[in-house]
Structures are given as structure tokens and as C-alpha cells.
Amino acid sequence: MKSIYDNEMKLEFLSKSNNEAFARITVAAFVSQLDPTIEELADIKTAVSEAVTNCIIHGYEDCEGVVKIIGRIFANTIEIEISDTGRGIENVDLARKPLYTTKANLERSGMGFTIMESFMDEVEIESVLGLGTKIKMKKMIKKIPIEEDSLELMSLGGI
Amino acid sequence: MNINYNQNEKVLCIEITEEIDHHAADKIRRKVDNEITRYMPRKTVFDFSRVTFMDSAGIGMIIGRYKMMKLIGGSLEIENVNESSKKILEMSGILKIIPISELKMA
Ligand SMILES: Nc1ncnc2c1ncn2[C@@H]1O[C@H](COP(=O)(O)OP(=O)(O)O)[C@@H](O)[C@H]1O
Ligand SMILES: [Mg+2]
Numbered sequence: 001m002k003s004i005y006d007n008e009m010k011l012e013f014l015s016k017s018n019n020e021a022f023a024r025i026t027v028a029a030f031v032s033q034l035d036p037t038i039e040e041l042a043d044i045k046t047a048v049s050e051a052v053t054n055c056i057i058h059g060y061e062d063c064e065g066v067v068k069i070i071g072r073i074f075a076n077t078i079e080i081e082i083s084d085t086g087r088g089i090e091n092v093d094l095a096r097k098p099l100y101t102t103k104a105n106l107e108r109s110g111m112g113f114t115i116m117e118s119f120m121d122e123v124e125i126e127s128v129l130g131l132g133t134k135i136k137m138k139k140m141i142k143k144i145p146i147e148e149d150s151l152e153l154m155s156l157g158g159i
Numbered sequence: 160m161n162i163n164y165n166q167n168e169k170v171l172c173i174e175i176t177e178e179i180d181h182h183a184a185d186k187i188r189r190k191v192d193n194e195i196t197r198y199m200p201r202k203t204v205f206d207f208s209r210v211t212f213m214d215s216a217g218i219g220m221i222i223g224r225y226k227m228m229k230l231i232g233g234s235l236e237i238e239n240v241n242e243s244s245k246k247i248l249e250m251s252g253i254l255k256i257i258p259i260s261e262l263k264m265a
Contacts, residue, residue, distance in 0.1 A: 017180075017181055017182035017185070018182050020180045020181060020182050021178060021180060021182065024180075024212075039242075039243070042212075042243040043243075045212065046212075046213075046214050046243070046247070049180050049212075049214040050214055050215060053180065053181040053214070053216065056181070057181060106219075107184075107188070107219035107220060107222070107223045108215075108216075108219050109215050109216075109218040109219040109222065109251060111215040111218055111247075111250065111251055112214075112215050114250065115214065115215055115247065115250065118250065
């Protein structure tokens with residue numbers, strides 16, 4: 001089967017909080033083939049960390065489940081899908097609002113979706129109560145154009 | 160995490176050495192709250208020079224400690240914040256209530 005994407009990966013892990021670092025580091029390693037800047041990579045890691053944490057603490061709450069990540073690369077765009085089959089979101093529009101949280105008692109800040117939206121180019125939320133939540137995020141990695149003379153230098157074997 | 164308490168100045172300094180996500184924030188919170196109740200400092204300073212990653216869990220953790228310091232009549236500061244952590248702190252609006260200093264590039 002030939003994929004329409006340039007590259008794809010799939011990752012599944014238990015909803016344990018010590019997998020949050022594992023998830024963002026793995027996605028960062030996958031994205032690194034697009035040669036992102038340090039800032040772009042930090043943005044992606046943060047957005048992934050937010051979405052994965054949400055699956056763990058909101059989606060599955062106290063029970064254990066599986067968090068699934070699909071990463072896709074197409075040209076210089078990374079698409080990341082992060083999903084759980086947990087409780088779902090009652091009101092997605094409300095959930096997206098800055099500072100909105102249903103878990104203030106756990107010192108949540110309600111800034112997760114706001115961070116995802118400002119660090120990624122696109123964030124889609126699909127959620128069905130009782131069935132789960134899927135976050136689809138996209139970011140274009142902007143290539144820094146190579147200067148003409150440095151190209152010349154390269155062809156001369158200067159670099 | 161490295162903890163240092165200056166008795167004369169009543170300043171509790173906490174150097175965070177891990178990435179601050181939800182997993183780490185839970186542990187940092189418990190430890191720091193213990194130290195604050197033990198010393199009742201006048202000021203608590205978080206040293207962020209070794210923090211290479213922070214997400215929104217850091218915001219909750221900081222606001223929680225800020226409230227605790229306020230409760231005992233003290234203050235909270237954050238030192239050596241890097242570019243990406245600053246971006247997150249800025250977004251949350253807590254820079255209006257908590258003083259920070261930026262990390263100087265070596
Ligand atoms: N995967 C999820 N499953 C169920 N509810 C979710 C999920 N993700 C987010 N939510 C809901 O959306 C709210 C806002 O999420 P977010 O902006 O990340 O803030 P926080 O995680 O700090 O509460 C959460 O408090 C929760 O009610
Ligand atoms: Mg969140």
C-alpha cells in the first residue's frame with residue numbers, strides 16, 4: 001500500500017503520566033527530518049505535551065487507557081493526531097476558551113488548548129461524550145531560504 | 160531539584176532541574192509545599208536556569224505556590240527563564256503578578 005504522505009508513524013502507549021515526556025520526545029524525533037528550528041521544535045513538543053496530558057488527566061481520569069498518536073509528514077508540513085477513547089468533551093467551544101478548566105482543584109490552568117492553538121497553525125477538536133476525543137494539529141516548518149552565494153560556496157566545496 | 164534555604168534572609172531557593180510537565184509538576188508541588196511549610200520563608204525563588212521544557216502544568220504549579228506564599232505574607236520570584244518558558248508564562252498573564260528575570264545566554 002502506497003501512502004499519499006511522505007512519511008507516517010503511529011504510536012500507542014498507556015495513559016501514564018511518565019509517558020508525557022516519551023510522547024513529545026518521540027514526536028520531536030519524527031519531526032526532526034523536516035529540519036525545524038529549535039523554536040519550531042519547542043512549539044511542537046509543547047503542543048504534544050498539552051494534548052497527551054489532556055488524554056491522561058481528562059480523557060481517562062483515574063482509569064487507565066491507551067493514548068494514540070499518528071504523525072504524518074507531507075512536504076514541509078507535520079500533521080499530528082492525538083486521541084483517547086475516554087469520556088469526551090461536553091462543550092468543545094467552552095473547552096477551547098483560555099483559562100477554562102474543569103479541574104481547577106488539580107491546579108490546572110485551562111491554558112492547554114490556547115497553547116496548542118498559538119503554537120500550531122491549525123488545531124481541530126473532535127469529541128463525542130462517552131467515546132473519546134481526537135485532536136488534529138498541523139504545522140508548516142518554514143525552510144530558511146539558502147542565500148545564492150552560500151550555494152555557490154557549497155558547489156565550490158567551501159562548506 | 161536542588162533546594163537551598165538562606166536562614167538570614169529567609170529566602171528559599173528552588174532550582175528546578177527537570178522538564179516541567181504534568182508528571183513532574185505533581186512531584187515539584189509536593190516537595191516545594193513541604194519546604195515552604197517547614198521554613199515559612201519571606202521569599203521563594205524558583206531558579207529556572209536548568210529548565211529546558213515547560214508546558215501549561217508549569218503555570219498551574221507556579222500560581223499555586225504564588226498563592227501559598229501570599230497566604231503566609233511572602234513573595235515569589237522566578238529567575239533565569241528561557242525564551243520558550245517565557246512565551247508560556249506571558250500567555251498565561253502571570254507576568255503581571257510574578258516578577259521574573261530572563262536567562263542570559265552564556
Ligand atoms: N482529551 C480530553 N478528554 C476529555 N476532556 C478534555 C480533554 N481535553 C480537554 N478536555 C476538557 O477541556 C478543558 C480545557 O482543556 P485545557 O485547555 O487543556 O485546560 P486544562 O487541561 O488545564 O484543564 C479541560 O479542563 C477538560 O474539561
Ligand atoms: Mg490541558
